[in-house]
Amino acid sequence: MDALPAGRTLVLDGGLATRLEDFGCDLGDELWSARLLHDDPAVIRRAHRDFFAAGADVAITASYQAGVPAFTARGFTRAEARALIARSVELAAQARDEAGGGIVAASIGPYGAALADGSEYTGDYGPAAGADAADFLADWHRERWHLLAESGADLLACETIPSYAEARALLGLLEETPGVRAWFSFSCADGERISDGTPLAECAALLAGHARVLAVGANCTAPRHIPDLIARVRGVPAVVYPNSGETWDPTARTWSGRGDPDDFGAAAREWQRAGARLIGGCCRTTPEHIRRIRAHLD
Template identity: 30%
Template sequence: MDRVSSPGSLFQSRVLVLDGAVGTELERRGVPTPRPLWSAAALLTHPQVVEQIHRDYVEAGAEIIVANTFRTNVRTLRAGVLERGAELNRLALELARKVAQRHEGTQARRHEGGGQSSALPVLVAASVAPVEDCYSPQLVPDEAMLDDEHAQMMAWLKAAGPDLVWIETMNTVREARAAARAAANAGLPCCISFVTRENGDLLSGEPLEAAVAAVEPFGPIALGLNCIPPDGMTRNLPRLRSATQSVGGAHGAETVGDAHPTRLRSATRKAGSAHGTLLAAYAHINNPTPIRGWSFSQQVTPEEYAKYARRWIELGASIVGGCCGTTPAHIAAVRATVDMRAVTRET
């Protein structure tokens, strides 16, 4: 995390662009993603494609790229490669970090040569997914088991050195809480995102407000929604915003030994909601199928997706990106919208 000397500056009074999908982008590029490893298999078979995807997102304008650690957790790796857990997480972070550092080097050289440069570092986040299938909340184990598995995952990630962890697609209150607690105990700043039903409840049927209340004491930088359709994002984001404002936040991560979360939290107070927690929004644009994994038949064009992103910014989102099915073209369209926008957030 020392790579970014002043990460908080990225969160001051501006909208950040998150990257898009990795797993479905691997599939789109012809890389096999067999279950249970899914996207993690590419770390062993096609690391150069993983790196290229990260590079394409940065070139599209992403300021946060998420390493390919969505399926490098304990439960998934028990399918024969558990002993390589630390190695796979380290490799995933190395691939993303290499791209981020190359981008920063290019920006620095451009600036030294008298050209324009954003001079902004690309943050590298590590994805932390549910230990079971994202759409199967009934499979989520008890909290003691969740604590053990997420603690191991955070230990692997801590050693690999991301700028932050991105806990995403959380479908139950207890797993969101367990993952947030593990991140705080490891001294890793985190963002947390939930997957919801059409009505805004978690897939488990638990209220979104209960999930927000469960994780806020651990001081997340941002709370978000992901892996839901764009229309669902537009419909449910106001509920998330209301929940974060109602809870108020205990900001427990500021008491963690590492000072990095504190610097980030201090900056987010200037850009986020009244109590400092940012809102993140990144939707999926195609549907899971039981045979292939994802259907690519129902596409939302980059231009259409950017219009959705503009609306999410109006609704209070400070971080916008893409989930399953989105491509570098979608993120480039979002980047263009953010750069040219005159979007006023609703109060």
């Protein structure tokens, strides 16, 4: 994918894990949805297909929490682990082909997702956040990055990034892979700052000058913050795919509140008017949310 289609807003898919849970899948371990790349790949393809059928232009792969160390810790060989990560792109591509077209974005989840301690929402990586944090994080991401960069995906989706250092690390890896394009999407604390407190405008300024950065924005963030966050992105298209609007209680491990799909779709129209060029949903968003986005944008 060389560039965003001129004058067109792309609709992203919704919460892949949410859809898998709707099918009865148990995602309660460190691998999250990536476990199903081995245990039940057909259900991942089915979830992708449902989002395409709902009107999505883009499928984000099930590689968010996948990594060679995570798989080898479960007893897989390195070759098997690499094949499972590549499978995430194959499954999305199969669903795309069944749908008659679309875009496959290979998910690059943050270091905090592998820690499974919630730090993708704080950017607090402990010793990794020291003076050489960007170098440490680049080394940690490098194998999966290159694997997905060579997988045949149309682009890489660097998502739920909580820290400026991690954005720098991923931008350095983009420099290592000529011809690859990516979007950079941050988890945000409010309408101005990413999770580690860095202004989103500063992150956008870092990334906007790179010709192969397709978009910058926010995901896994409350919808109410999205209009202000879009306003912080300058010099590059904005990508936004917030949570449904429900609230996660980490103690009770339950969601509360209400995320109405039609309200979400109507809000997407406002995000489009504010300048967003890629719009979808993250946690707790379903094919119905995507269907309503498509209807409101059309």
